[in-house]
Amino acid sequence: MRNLYFVLVSVLTGVASEILTEVGGLTGHNVTLPCVYDVDSHGVLDFCWGRGKVPRFKCSDTFLSSEDQSVLNEDPSRYQVLGSPTDGDVSLTIVDAQWSDEGVYGCRIQIPGWFNDIKVNIRLVLKQAPVEEITTQKWISVTAGDYQRHLEKSTSALTSTGADQRTLSAVEFVVTQNKFNAFLDVGNVVRMGAIFFSTIIIILVFISQRRFQPGVRLQPVNTSAAENIYESIPAASQRW
Known part of the structure; x- marks a missing residue:
């Protein structure tokens, strides 16, 4: 009866260990395979940890293990436990995963007693990481002669630009001066015309006033009264 019990437990344990958890990753990147337990x-x-499914005892093809809380690692540059084993986190991190790392990994947590160990089987599936485009700089060899010719062209272009700007400024000044002179000529003509027409208007006003003003006529002298006075003077003297 006891032997039958061990057989049944072994069968059940074997069936449980057949369950695979799939974890994906990218080539050239770190990949973490989870394995935890309850420390409390x-x-x-x-x-x-080993390659392949967890067998009935220990691990298959073991490359990382612990004994009395002392970790033994055959290749620490590739396999690391970045979690805290004292907190129950013994997850495996594969550094810079490559195609050769694909496959099944087994993690066993050794619980004291018969057939109490925790078994975790994980299948690692990798994919090609996206190719990153590398930007390269192109360097052009330039001789001293090429640099001198480039410098002369740049200087000539700057000189030509400066001369063109000075020529343009001179042309704009001449055009502005001509416009100003034309404005003065027009102003002189307007002023002369205003003076001329003002003189004509003044003359016409003066003539019109003289024409419509009434003339002064001289009154004729009454000579007959004077003669009577002189005639009366001798007669009076005779009476005296």
């Missing part, structure tokens, strides 16, 4: 329930336990 079991305390700090030993563990192991």
